[in-house]
Amino acid sequence: MSEQKSAERGTFGRMGFILAAAGSAIGLGNIWKFPYIAYANDGGSFVLIYLAAILLVGAPIMLAETLIGRRTQQSPVGAFLRLAIEEKVPGGRRWGWLGGLGVFAGLAILSYYAVVAGWVVYYFLHCLRWSFQGFSGDATSLVTEFQGFLANPGLQIGFHGLFMTITVLIVILGVKAGIERTTKFLMPVLLVILLAMVLNSMRSPGFGDAISFLFHVGPIHASGVLEALGHAFFTLSLGMGAMITYGSYVSRGQSIPRAGGVICLLDTLIALMAAVVMFSIIFSVPLAERAGTFGRSSTILFTTLPRMFYDLPAGTLIAPVFYLLVAFAALTSTISLLEVVVAYFIDVREWSRRKASLVVGAIIFLAGIPSALSVGAVGKLTHFQLPGLPEGAQGFFGTVDYLATNWLLPVGGLGIALFAGWVLSSKLTREELEEGHGGRFSLFPVWRFLVRYVCPVAILWILWEVLNGRSFA
Numbered sequence: 001m002s003e004q005k006s007a008e009r010g011t012f013g014r015m016g017f018i019l020a021a022a023g024s025a026i027g028l029g030n031i032w033k034f035p036y037i038a039y040a041n042d043g044g045s046f047v048l049i050y051l052a053a054i055l056l057v058g059a060p061i062m063l064a065e066t067l068i069g070r071r072t073q074q075s076p077v078g079a080f081l082r083l084a085i086e087e088k089v090p091g092g093r094r095w096g097w098l099g100g101l102g103v104f105a106g107l108a109i110l111s112y113y114a115v116v117a118g119w120v121v122y123y124f125l126h127c128l129r130w131s132f133q134g135f136s137g138d139a140t141s142l143v144t145e146f147q148g149f150l151a152n153p154g155l156q157i158g159f160h161g162l163f164m165t166i167t168v169l170i171v172i173l174g175v176k177a178g179i180e181r182t183t184k185f186l187m188p189v190l191l192v193i194l195l196a197m198v199l200n201s202m203r204s205p206g207f208g209d210a211i212s213f214l215f216h217v218g219p220i221h222a223s224g225v226l227e228a229l230g231h232a233f234f235t236l237s238l239g240m241g242a243m244i245t246y247g248s249y250v251s252r253g254q255s256i257p258r259a260g261g262v263i264c265l266l267d268t269l270i271a272l273m274a275a276v277v278m279f280s281i282i283f284s285v286p287l288a289e290r291a292g293t294f295g296r297s298s299t300i301l302f303t304t305l306p307r308m309f310y311d312l313p314a315g316t317l318i319a320p321v322f323y324l325l326v327a328f329a330a331l332t333s334t335i336s337l338l339e340v341v342v343a344y345f346i347d348v349r350e351w352s353r354r355k356a357s358l359v360v361g362a363i364i365f366l367a368g369i370p371s372a373l374s375v376g377a378v379g380k381l382t383h384f385q386l387p388g389l390p391e392g393a394q395g396f397f398g399t400v401d402y403l404a405t406n407w408l409l410p411v412g413g414l415g416i417a418l419f420a421g422w423v424l425s426s427k428l429t430r431e432e433l434e435e436g437h438g439g440r441f442s443l444f445p446v447w448r449f450l451v452r453y454v455c456p457v458a459i460l461w462i463l464w465e466v467l468n469g470r471s472f473a
């Protein structure tokens, strides 16, 4: 690609890639989703398997995606097509379908992700009101209030639309302008606030139980293992080419292994901190009251956390700031999800960025409406359940989330691992991983072993076990 063409596409600055990719990775998956799926899967073993999945499957695929992106300077579909043609790989242009699967997954995930992001914005505004007018919630009223909000079609669609609009506006501006500067400031602040919350939860009576819940070893079902694996992909933004797309904006002077390591580490750290905070709250409440208070554990962020904040000395200040930061964390993720789909229309269909952002944004907004209405507003959508899916995959929202996360992402990840490990030559991948890394990446054989054998075997095995309804109790 010519210098000029790549300047038009945009390139990240030195810290830009790490920040943008960490911004993509760190989002609702860490702060909202990880704590509640860990809770639903009885903590302990689930967390260990999740950590193993990050290290053995997530991290290698993170490097694989980034190297494919930087090598080709293309988003997923174009990237696979280009390598397939230039390297004359077996399978040829059919690899383009793998990119297409990613584009579709991005569309599906963003459609419901923006709905939850909308809840965060709503609670930010809610906290502003509480902070100015005084906090009035108790355990029950917070739950009732949240349920009322979920069942309100206008608010659900409105805040989903608001979040999509903001995302579209930023993506229209292009790669560099807004994202880099915003993330540089926001990510450290988020980390500091979370750290303060962890320190605070150490004083709560539930802290000890929270830690042992998170790290005890117990039985686990095959579906739990699949969920841990699926979430490892989700939380690192892998399996659909988001990191291929961001990788395509990485300069050649940057070390991919180093950047990838930092991103995985930060992401894991933030998920664990969020979980410690939430479980400390859960276990501070006596067992008998727990079920009624928490209802579905996916709602803790909105029903229990506000109360904890307003018990703190500086809660009036911290509460709205916290929700604002979570909203920003979500925003840097929705940007990356939209960017994958938009970059496809720019790179392959040659649309303008403006047209692509507006059209794709509108489609995803519409696609998200059934999800927005399926959390309480419309009974049929709320109780929708595909036969054969687990209980957790209930409702239109839950179904799309389950299928996208647990099937599309692992299958996409499998394809990427096979492509990087078996289809691309070891010379090409080594070159790309060593470029910017001081010319030598001593863990290369380990990386190659993981993508060639460990990733495909682990993913295939888990999918197989789940299809056979197995459990590892």
Ligand code: TRP
Residues within 6 Å of the ligand: 024, 025, 026, 027, 028, 029, 030, 109, 233, 234, 235, 236, 237, 238, 239, 240, 242, 333, 334, 336, 337
């Ligand atoms: N990783 C983000 C989170 O944890 C969500 C996300 C952003 C994502 N981009 C993605 C998930 C691409 C899968 C693929 O909240």
